[in-house]
Amino acid sequence: MKKLSIALVVAAVLAGCGENTPVQTADWYKAHDKERLEMLAKCKASPGELAASPNCVNARAAQNQIDLGSKNYGVDVKPPTFKK
Numbered sequence: 130m131k132k133l134s135i136a137l138v139v140a141a142v143l144a145g146c147g148e149n150t151p152v153q154t155a156d157w158y159k160a161h162d163k164e165r166l167e168m169l170a171k172c173k174a175s176p177g178e179l180a181a182s183p184n185c186v187n188a189r190a191a192q193n194q195i196d197l198g199s200k201n202y203g204v205d206v207k208p209p210t211f212k213k
Contacts, residue, residue, distance in 0.1 A: 152183045158191035165191055 158165040165188050172185035179185045 155190040
């Protein structure tokens with residue numbers, strides 16, 4: 130069992146070494162439309178491998194922020210005021 134655990138750790142480390150793509154932040158993806166859309170397309174094409182990768186998570190977060198930020202839904206939320 131111990132040998133299997135060590136083998137799995139080594140395999141995981143080696144699998145991660147093959148990727149040379151730098152990790153970008155969600156703010157970076159918000160500022161770079163072309164790269165964000167390309168990353169989202171890669172993530173969608175290979176969700177089993179890439180869905181949980183940092184770049185997919187950050188690109189998806191940036192897209193969600195853009196989508197939600199562009200809609201105000203006609204609601205103007207103001208903090209409540211309490212009278213004594």
